[in-house]
Amino acid sequence: MLVIVALAGAMLGRISHAHGFCRTMTGREANDPPGTNRCAGWNEREQRACCPHGKPLYWKNACIGYSLQKDASRQVSLSDAERVFARAFETWTKTTCSTDAASRVSIQVSYLGPVECGTVGYNSDGPNQNVIVFRDGSWDHMDATNTLGLTTVRYDPSTGEMFDADMEINAYQRRPLSIADSLPSGAVDLPSIATHEAGHVLGFAHSSAEDATMFAAYRAMTMRDLSSDDTSGICGVYKPDQNRVTAAGPLLADACDPTPRHGYTSACVSGGSSGGGGCSVPGDDSSQTPPPLALGLSALSLVLLRRLRTCD
Ligand SMILES: [Zn+2]
Incomplete structure (x- = not known):
């Protein structure tokens, strides 16, 4: 069974939190037909x-494993990309939730190495990879100029448990990607994009906090590091006591196993529900246009966007 969902989020059950982090939601209420996503286009x-x-x-498990498509990008080598994404995930997972060093969040993200497969997809009855792939030659999603990255997530619509996450980086848009600590004029900061998309992989939607890494509109450099709002998010979901906060209440993490669901493979597996079409239900894109307040931040504000799909 599967459902599609697109976009957006909610925070721990309340919308009174006017400025703050949001969690990605299934978007489907109890009596909604399969495929409903009330959160589509929410931003x-x-x-x-x-x-x-x-x-x-x-994520129920204490660990997530991800891979990079082995060709990386004409603009960014595999070894550079490996460094950028390792740091991006670590920026989230190294977070401590108090001054106590033992208060580290209870989610770890491990690099499983380069893979052949660069297809966004999820195989519901065979091995998978959570892949990060650069798109050098085209961008097949909406708004190729203004979209910098897209993360597609699969999950169980009945619980919200995530099964798979794939990330695409737009290396086709006109601005060059940079990994330098001093951003060249006109370039886009890949580490900022990576850290933002990593937040989507972890289950976060866009935050209304303008200084947050999870704010929808791109900001160079400052998205590399978490704001207090992002820290509140990761600490509020993946608690140091090993519990995740779910719709059903606190849920103890499974012991660390970064193996993708149903096993790991470097190859694209045909059949099942893998492939760009994913889960046999068309994906639903939603873009986040920069909110008015973001327009003043930078004339170069670029939109970050992601797409969600679900299968179980
Ligand atoms: Zn985003």
């Missing part, structure tokens, strides 16, 4: 509150 409709519909997403 365009409502910038100041999280989508309240459905259940928040989470």
Whole structure:
């Protein structure tokens, strides 16, 4: 069974949190037919509150494993990309939730190495990879000029448990990608994009906090590091006591196993529900146009966007 969902989020069950992090939600209420996503396009409709519909997403296991497509990009070598994404995930997972060093969040993300497969997809009855792939030659999603990255997530619509996450980086848009600590004029900061998309992989939607890494509109450099709002998010979901906060209440993490669901493979597996079409239900893109307040931040504001799909 599967459902599609697109976009947005909600925060821990309340929308009264006017400025703050949001969790990605399934977007489907109990009596909604399969495929319903009340959160689709939420960012365009409502910038100041999280989508309240459905259940928040989470990873049950204490560990997630990801891979990079082995060709990386004409602009960014595999070894550079490996460094950038390792740091991006670590920026989230190294977070401590108090001054106590033992208060580290209870989610770890491990690099499983380069893979052949660069296809966004999820195989519901065979091995998978959570892949990060650069798109050098084309961008097949909406708004190729203004979209910098897209993360597609699969999850169980009945619980919100995440099964798979694939990330695409737009290396086709006109601005060059940079990994330098001093950003060249006109370039886009890949580490900022990576850290933002890593937040989507972990189950977060866009935040209304303008200084947050999870704010929808791109900001060079400062998205590399978490704001207090992002820290509140990761600490609020993947608690140091090993519990995740789910719609059903606290849930103890499974012991660390970064193997993708149903096993790991470097190859694209045909059949099942893998492939660009994913889960046999068309994906639903939603773009986040920069909210008015973001327009003043930078004339170069670029939109970060992601897409969600679900299968179980
Ligand atoms: Zn985003």
